[in-house]
Each structure stands twice: as C-alpha cells, then as structure tokens.
Amino acid sequence: MGIITLVRHGQANSAAQDEAGYDRLSDLGRQQAAWLGEWLRAQGERFDTVLSGSLTRHRQTATAMGHEAAKIDPRLNEMDYFNLGRALENVHGVPMPGPEDFATHAPQVMEAWHRAEIMGNETFAAFEARVTSVLQEAATPGRHVLCITSGGVIAMVVRHLLDLDPRRMAMVTLPILNTSVHRIHVFDHGTILAGFNATPHLDREDRSHARTHF
DSSP: OEEEEEEEOOOBOTTOSSHHHHOSBOHHHHHHHHHHHHHHHHTTOOOSEEEEOSSHHHHHHHHHHTOTTOEEOGGGOOOOHHHHHHHHHHHHOOOOOOTTOHHHHHHHHHHHHHTTSOOSSSOHHHHHHHHHHHHHHHOOTTOEEEEEEOHHHHHHHHHHHHTOOHHHHHHHHTTOOTTOEEEEEEETTEEEEEEEEEOGGGOSGGGGGGOOOO
C-alpha cells in the first residue's frame, strides 16, 4: 500500500485583502507547522518524496516542518479565491465575504466558477486538471508522499475521490484547519480517502488556541 499525506499550510496573514498580502505565515502559522513536524517525527513517519506548492506560505510551512529540501510543484498551489470573489461580485453582485460569511459565499463561487460564469487566473477545469494530475503521479503503491498545499487543493482531491459536485466540494473546504493532515491510501486497484482534517499535533489542551481555519 502507498500513502499520500496532504497537509494544509499554517495560518497565513488572515487580515489581508489580496493574495499577495495573504501569502505569508503568521508567527502562529510557523509554530503550527513546527509542532506538526515534531509530531510526525515522533510517530516515526518517513516520506519517500516531499512536495510543496510554490507559494510562500507553502514553502514556509515545509521549512518549519523540517523539510527545507521539499520539491516545489506549482500544481499544489491554491485557487486564486480573491480574484474569484471579485469576479463573482462583478458578474452577480455578490459582495466579498467577511470571516463569518464564507459558508454561503464559497458554494456560490464554486458553482459559478464550474459553470464558467467567472474566472480568476484559470478555469475550474484547469484547476481540477492540475490537481488531479499531481494526485495521480503521487499515487504509487509502496511509496509515501507528503504534499504541502492549501485547502482548496485538498477539497479538489476529495471531490475527485468521492465524485462531489461543486457545492459539496465548497462545503468540504470550509472546515479544513491550518496544518491539518489528510490521508489517502493507494492500492493497485485505486485510491481511497483514509483520513480527513486531523490535527493530532494540536490536540493538547494548551494548544487549543492554535486550531485555526484562517
């Protein structure tokens, strides 16, 4: 059996109003990633390959986890939600959400993007194609691959594995925690989702403050 371990990046600059401003870890985000790296080593986890998206928050998470030499793969980069949100506002008049409004906003974005009514830097089909391509390459029986990425990429992987529609994919995105761990088991006959949104490195009571969504 092979394993793909997907990790969402640590907490980024959640007060940002654009992608460039968002794309760096907070002090807490670095600490979350360091704790996860320590936990994985304590469990004796070893990876045949470590991949990281090319975004700053991905590379900073990899470094804090102890994987400075991670191979950079831009296919693990996040969708450009800021531009998609602005496109939804321009086309349908739906304003950009506050922190408490993503549960209603994200499904509208995913559905409009899937219908090709809006577009950011890429189409929904292009985003899906690049995510599934890296998943298929990583799905090798007998190997353990670590992928450091973002919540939207993880949700797209779940969509692929469980055949979710865009609205359900959006709802999968919402609960994904910073530095959460997601597992895929790889068999000769295919891949299965074996774990979702685990944060064992944050389960201690004195780390409850570090369980963040953004």
